[in-house]
Amino acid sequence: MSMADREGLIWHNSQIVQWRNAQTHVLTHTLHYGMGVFEGVRAYKTERGPAIFRLREHTDRLFNSAHILGMKVPYDRDTIDEAQRIAVRENRLDSAYIRPMFYFGPEGMGLRADNLDVHCIVAAWEWGSYLGEENMKNGIRVRVSSFTRHHVNVTMCRAKANGNYMNSMMALQEAMRDGYDEALMLDAQGYVMEGTGENVFLVRGGVLYTPDLTSALDGITRKTIMTLARELGIDVVEKRITRDEVYIADEAFFTGTAAEVTPIREVDGRAIGSGTRGPITERLQQLYFDVVHGRSEAHLEWLTLV
Ligand code: PMP
The missing domain is CATH 3.30.470.10 (Aminotransferase class 4, branched-chain amino acid transferase, N-terminal domain)
Structure with missing residues (x-):
């Protein structure tokens, strides 16, 4: 329609x-x-x-x-x-x-x-699961994009600007044409930055890693997940991340208002961890859904009744 x-x-x-x-x-x-x-x-x-x-x-x-x-x-x-x-x-x-x-x-x-x-x-x-209901359990297949994420001094990325999404759409088009669900974008220096409409997280050795904010959007779901993870006692580290660090991560997932918490099961034909949703991803995803639906006593301050 x-x-x-x-x-x-x-x-x-x-x-x-x-x-x-x-x-x-x-x-x-x-x-x-x-x-x-x-x-x-x-x-x-x-x-x-x-x-x-x-x-x-x-x-x-x-x-x-x-x-x-x-x-x-x-x-x-x-x-x-x-x-x-x-x-x-x-x-x-x-x-x-x-x-x-x-x-x-x-x-x-x-x-x-x-x-x-x-x-x-x-x-x-009404808009259901952005990357597919089934994928929320099993995870999505991702390719690293041949398109570079915006440079910090081109259009900048703290602004959620309409025109910035041309870059995202070209990356997503390419990924889908090649049979993937989503693209992972690298910055102008070649470091991992974000998805086309999501921030990215890795888990390795029980620690959560996410790229520091240079040319990625300052995601509200990203902030939420960082807070929830720290409350569970999980260390969260913001740092530069390389493409091969993603390949050898134990778990990876995307976050976004539309994408919520979407597990990544494969990047560039390589399985991530066990090749399905990992246990820390599952825990954070569950917690996220409890919080947004008001099923958790914690963080009711994040909800505004309409
Ligand atoms: N990066 C980009 C490029 C996005 O479009 C979005 C979605 N707004 C995100 C990250 C995630 O941001 P948020 O969690 O605030 O939705």
């Missing part, structure tokens, strides 16, 4: 509009040059109703993204938090993927972008 042709309501520049009427002109600036910022947020079904996971952190990252790109946002953070709750509530969703975005409108063309308005949409819809 087309994303444009659905029942429902979308928050658009402070108005709640019919899904099919949430439109913009073909000369919308962001459509031409890719300068816009967005978020991917999830709400989960809990005993007390749907709850948005780490809402304010996502909103803060959205505003930071806009700040990095020099976009002047005419809304405050409380309004955008509330718009996300409205998008879930008005569409009567028990669980949801929420997509807020700031974009430049059709007020002008060319690269100066100094006469443009920043517009905002917040949409929400």
Whole structure:
């Protein structure tokens, strides 16, 4: 079903509009040059109703993204938090993927972008397991991409910027064409950086490793997993990671709002550890799902009821 042709309501520049009427002109600036910022947020079904996971952190990252790109946002953070709750509530969703975005409108063309308005949409819809339900148990097959991740001084990666995803899409296209589920991207120096829409973790000798944040997105799921792991007494180390360290890891997994905690069972035709979901990955995945569904007493502060 087309994303444009659905029942429902979308928050658009402070108005709640019919899904099919949430439109913009073909000369919308962001459509031409890719300068816009967005978020991917999830709400989960809990005993007390749907709850948005780490809402304010996502909103803060959205505003930071806009700040990095020099976009002047005419809304405050409380309004955008509330718009996300409205998008879930008005569409009567028990669980949801929420997509807020700031974009430049059709007020002008060319690269100066100094006469443009920043517009905002917040949409929400049901979206299941991003990389496949079965893969959450068995793990996915990954290839190291022939495309390099963004250099820190090209478009930068602390901003979740629309245009950055062209790089991700080319890497994913290549991986899928070659029969893999996802790509692992290396930075400009050849060190392991992240997936096309996920951060990456390795387990070796009971220690959790993840690349330090240079040209990877500062993932909220990454932060969550680091916190949960440390609370379990697992050491977490952020460092430069090489491609061959991945090959000889005991376990590996991706994290992301969409991907949640997805085990990696193979990289470049080499089995990772036992070639299936590892025990630490399973433990963290279980804990993550308990926390986001409000089944754990710990970290209820991460949940915002809609
Ligand atoms: N890296 C990239 C490139 C992403 O698109 C995402 C998804 N937002 C992530 C990492 C994971 O970030 P988060 O856990 O905040 O969703």
